[in-house]
Amino acid sequence: MINSSLINSSLTQLSHMLASKQISSVEMTQSFLARIQQYNPTINAYIALDEEKTMAQAAAADARIAAGNAEPLTGIPFAQKDIFCAKGWKTTCGSKMLANFVAPYDAHVISQFDAAGAVNLGKTNMDEFAMGSSNETSYFGGVKNPWDFDRVPGGSSGGSAAAVAARLCAAATGTDTGGSIRQPASLCGFTGLKPTYGLVSRYGMIAFASSLDQAGPMAKSAEDCALMMNVMAGFDARDSTSLDRPKEDYTRGLNALSGDQPLKGLRIGLPKEYFAEGLDANVAKVVQDAIAEYRKLGAETVDISLPNSQLSIPVYYVLAPAEASSNLSRYDGVRYGHRAAEYDDLMDMYMKSRAEGFGAEVKRRILIGTYVLSAGYYDAYYLKAQQIRRLIAQDFTEAFKQCDIIMGPTAPSTAFKAGEKADDPVAMYLQDVYTIATNLAGLPGMSIPAGFAANSGDKTLPVGLQIIGNYFDEARMLDVAHAYQLTTDWHTQMPAGLE
Amino acid sequence: MEWEVVIGLETHTQLKTNTKIFSGASTTYGAEPNTQACEVSIALPGVLPVLNKQAVECAIQFGLAIDAEIAPRSVFARKNYFYPDLPKGYQISQYELPVVGKGKLTIQVPAGKHSEAYEKTIHITRAHLEEDAGKSVHGAVEGMSGIDLNRAGTPLLEIVTEPDMRSAAEAVAYAKKLHELVQWIGICDGNMQEGSFRCDVNVSVRPKGTEKLGTRREIKNLNSFKFMQQAIEYETQWQIDTLEDGGKIQQATVLFNPDTGETRAMRSKEEANDYRYFPDPDLLPLIVTEEDKARVKATMPELPEAMKARFEADYGLSAYDAAALTASRDMADYFVAAVQAGAEAKPAANWVMGTLSAKLNAEEKAIADSPVSAQQLAQLLKRIQDNTISNNAAKQVFEALWLAEGEVDEIIASKGLKQESDSGAIEAIIDGVLAANPAMVEEFKAGKEKAFNALVGQAMKASKGKANPAQVNEILKKKLT
Amino acid sequence: MALNIEDIKRIAHLARIEINEQEAASTLTKLSGILGLIEQMQAVNTEGIVPMSHSQDLAQRLREDVVTEVNQRETFQAIAPMTEHGLYLVPKVIE
Structure with missing residues (x-):
């Protein structure tokens, strides 16, 4: 009875239910755990569950609610991507290397949720060290797309994505280095936001590519994302790249949208490069329809160009592996993590532990990164990529002189079949062709459900609309997304058979 | 053939801070293994570095002390290599853009068997901030090495010279001068036994009169001046002998064995080092403004060169005496304290460099631990000045002061040393x-x-x-x- | 800049990842494909462009020199592969 209304409720509605004692956090949490019990063996969204810890948090939240000092997210159960260290929780980052790693400290994001009184349902599956766009590189196996179990949920935040889409949590966290929040949001049909680089502290978030990694919310709606941003964003002295800015209320504009044309005056830039060859025609149609809807809401559209955008993939596949090759050097089997059972000497211990602990894609990226940084190649690859990175960022600076917000597809296609691209890294990398540039520029980007498109099979699958904002323009992006979600219902749809 | 040795130094000075360069873990020496190895020190997944303000100020102080350019913008880079005492698999250092640029240090090279004492200016190429590695402990468990990460992340300033030195004596004079300077300005405790001041010496030889540098070998981790002298002398002779025998010098890292007095190459690395330096994305550029420099300068003590000039001008001391008194901050402080307590400068200088230094040397005591205080010495000198005692009697009083037999006037009275002036x-x-x-x-x-x-x-x-x-x-x- | 099998072995060794002949060969194919993708960059004239390391042009913040960390050796070593006497153990390091 409670269940069906519960799982489709917004965070605000859940918060009201808790405040008005219609349900306790313990009951709410148990409902979600029951769903997880039922569906997770198939979907494989969660890779670590700890009922005792989860229920203790729920009980504490109930006490807090009873004491009258609840915050908006107090008592609500969230899923946490397994990239965030959570004290006492197994934190694997989807890797055999950390299969037995119990984090001895909390990531900043985890502390923020804890402080808000939120409940941690469990750690979600992900591509190993966040390297992937299908969740197929996880040591703990792939994740099923709740809309079609033959298909991938996208990645790297595939577990969180499936958990949100299958309603196995109220909402979830993700991280996005090249599209890892937005592409799964597109493939699984929900709302995901990658904030401006530096808004959410990276402390305790296991590093993939430090200058690109950014955590953000994955939820059913823009409104839910705004509430989560209020908890996740904020200055943290332990992260040198954390931005010291005044706290914002990301929900502040949501209720100010009114009238038939709430977005009157908004200039939406449409980059011609995002609608060119490589974009699936059915996906393009859905995106164009969504843009038409925005015109109805009062927005005007402007044709813009991001001339260097086709270079974002080459630049990314130099910079991200270079940083990763160095970030992953700490996994040497000395202080924690996997150590080979047998070895001859120190060198052999390193070579075997790392060969055994890392999967194929992670090794590939470490090798690429090692190569582009090695003597004689640095200037041609790394330095060059950093220079082009600036050109890519400047494209956006120019574009934002003509528009307030940029829209386009999030991913070039709908969810693809498991195994389809698993052995072709280059084809897989093209999944992030529209999302990577914002990471390189450090800009905020989000994906919202915009409809469904037919794919190779007979089913129709979710399509995401990408919204890119200027630096620190998250509140406006959320307003723009919310306006669309007030007049459409794509974001409320859920996969069949999981009710 | 006559040969010339060419020497350059790289010195790792451990900066005097309470905490590590990138974390709030203590740097106190001698703690139980890994008890000062915090989550950043052991490089847990997800941890991040934040730069220590004090370490930066130490670097600025050093730059100001050697009259160097201080970079308005410097960058931290990762030096990537695998070693068990390097928890991240990279060392955070500065590579292309160090915080301290070109500077200089004037050294006094003492007279040797065949040479007079002379002054020389050594050019400093750069000084950069970096983190120290941990320590490998051998022998605790059979066949294994133990890793202690207490030292990992301790702030270092690596000071690199041009290849300006032409003898072991010059190298040692430079190292001693630098050692004194970093203590003088208070950025390093100078404790060589504890590894707070470690020198790597690059040595090459070439036929005298030629320009082209020979292939160098680097003597690693010298932690005493005596060993440095021995190591350079041995290494120089070894290189000359090798070349004269028709051999070639291979670039190598060598270690000095104090027991044999010899240098030997470390087990050759299996591969050429390829450190894959790149700017550390976890750290932003370090910006040092003119205001920062002015603020740091205001907190710095008078530098030895300035103090030397002042001693000559204000006290009429000879250049030699002024240099000797400013060879160490403690000696200069002692001298100044004696003068401030009423001693005349010249006799005070003579006593500090003569009787006091001789006694301290004989008893192997540092001037900071002198049993005779600067105030006592000043009182003693006053009694010579006002004819209360003779110079000879003063020596007896000094001995008594050393043995803590009382204050100057008490000793004069009790020993009946007052001279007859009626x-x-x-x-x-x-x-x-x-x-x-x-x-x-x-x-x-x-x-x-x-x-x-x-x-x-x-x-x-x-x-x-x-x-x-x-x-x-x-x-x-x-x-x- | 075409890769060869020796490059693969060299970088695998630099990265301390054991790799056998067969893996080296398949890695060569895949890495060559990725490098082909990357090669597109070389067509761009980047003369005079300042490399971009961070998305925000900001200065490093400095931390006060105050001890904030306490001894957590026991907690940290509980997850270590091999320790004794408070030390992390590794096969003998030879200099």
């Missing part, structure tokens, strides 16, 4: 001496100058050494003419 009393003594030694008087009058000294001696003896010798001289002269 001219009536001295006249009476002299009259007695003249009466008792008519033969000497006759000799003097006959032109024998020696007899005068003998009479002075007799008078001093009669006064039991307490008569003021100058007065004795004066009165005796009057009486005999």
Whole structure:
């Protein structure tokens, strides 16, 4: 009875239910755990569950609610991507290397949720060290797309994505280095936001590519994302790249949208490069329809160009592996993590532990990164990529002189079949062709459900609309997304058979 | 063939901070293994570095002290290599853009067997901030090495010179001068046993008169000046012998064995180092403004060169004396304290460099631990000045002060060292001496100058050494003419 | 800049990842494909462009020199592969 209304409720509605004692956090949490019990063996969204810890948090939240000092997210159960260290929780980052790693400290994001009184349902599956766009590189196996179990949920935040889409949590966290929040949001049909680089502290978030990694919310709606941003964003002295800015209320504009044309005056830039060859025609149609809807809401559209955008993939596949090759050097089997059972000497211990602990894609990226940084190649690859990175960022600076917000597809296609691209890294990398540039520029980007498109099979699958904002323009992006979600219902749809 | 040795130094100075360069873990020396290895020190997944303000200020101080360019913008880079004492698999250092640029240090090279003492300017190429590695401990468990990460992340300033030195003596003089300077400005405790000041010495030789540098070998981790001298001398001779025997020098890292006095190459690395430096994305550029520099400068002590010039100008000390007194901050502080306590500068300088230094050396004590305080020495010098005691008596007082037998005036009184300055009393003594030694008087009058000294001696003896010798001289002269 | 099998072995060794002949060969194919993708960059004239390391042009913040960390050796070593006497153990390090 409670269940069906519960799982489709917004965070605000859940918060009201808790405040008005219609349900306790313990009951709410148990409902979600029951769903997880039922569906997770198939979907494989969660890779670590700890009922005792989860229920203790729920009980504490109930006490807090009873004491009258609840915050908006107090008592609500969230899923946490397994990239965030959570004290006492197994934190694997989807890797055999950390299969037995119990984090001895909390990531900043985890502390923020804890402080808000939120409940941690469990750690979600992900591509190993966040390297992937299908969740197929996880040591703990792939994740099923709740809309079609033959298909991938996208990645790297595939577990969180499936958990949100299958309603196995109220909402979830993700991280996005090249599209890892937005592409799964597109493939699984929900709302995901990658904030401006530096808004959410990276402390305790296991590093993939430090200058690109950014955590953000994955939820059913823009409104839910705004509430989560209020908890996740904020200055943290332990992260040198954390931005010291005044706290914002990301929900502040949501209720100010009114009238038939709430977005009157908004200039939406449409980059011609995002609608060119490589974009699936059915996906393009859905995106164009969504843009038409925005015109109805009062927005005007402007044709813009991001001339260097086709270079974002080459630049990314130099910079991200270079940083990763160095970030992953700490996994040497000395202080924690996997150590080979047998070895001859120190060198052999390193070579075997790392060969055994890392999967194929992670090794590939470490090798690429090692190569582009090695003597004689640095200037041609790394330095060059950093220079082009600036050109890519400047494209956006120019574009934002003509528009307030940029829209386009999030991913070039709908969810693809498991195994389809698993052995072709280059084809897989093209999944992030529209999302990577914002990471390189450090800009905020989000994906919202915009409809469904037919794919190779007979089913129709979710399509995401990408919204890119200027630096620190998250509140406006959320307003723009919310306006669309007030007049459409794509974001409320859920996969069949999981009710 | 005559050979010339070319030497450059890289010195790792451990900066005097409470915490590590990128985390709030303590840097106290000697703690139990890994008890000061926090989550950042052991490089847990997800941890991030934040730069220590004090470490930056130490670097700025050093830059100001060697008259160097301080980079308005410098960058931290990752130096990637695998080693068990390097938890992240990379060391955070500065590579292309160091915080301190070109500077210089003037050294005094002491006289040697074949050379006079001389001054020389050593050019410093750069100084950069970086983190120290941990330590490998051998022998705790059979066949294994133990890793202690307490030291991992300790802030270092690596100071690199141009290849400006041409002898072991110059290298040692530079190292000593640098060692003194970093302690003088308070950025390093200078403790070489604990590894706070470690030198790597690059040595190459070339035929005298040629320009092209020979292939260098780097002597790693020298932690005493004596070993440095020995190591360079051995290494230089080894390279010359090798070349003269028709051999070639291979670039190598060598270690000095103090037991044999020899250097030997480390087990050759399996591969050429490829450190894959790149800017650390976890850290932003370090910006140092003019205001930052001014603020740091205001907190710095007077530098040795400035103090030396001041000693010459204000106290009329010779350049040699002024240099000697400013060779160490403690000695300079002692001297200044003595002058401030009322001692005259010149005698104070003589006593500090003479009697006091000799005694300290003999007893292997540092001037900071001198049993005779600067105030006591000043009081002693005042008593010489006001003729209360003779120079000879002052030596006795000094010995007594060293043994903590009391204060200056107490010692003079208890030992009866006060000299006789009453001219009536001295006249009476002299009259007695003249009466008792008519033969000497006759000799003097006959032109024998020696007899005068003998009479002075007799008078001093009669006064039991307490008569003021100058007065004795004066009165005796009057009486005999 | 075409890769060869020796490059693969060299970088695998630099990265301390054991790799056998067969893996090296398949890695060569895949890495060559990725490098082909990357090669597109070389067509761009980047003369005079300042490399971009961070998305925000900001200065490093400095931390006060105050001890904030306490001894957590026991907690940290509970997850270590091999320790004794408070030390992390590794096969003998030879200099």
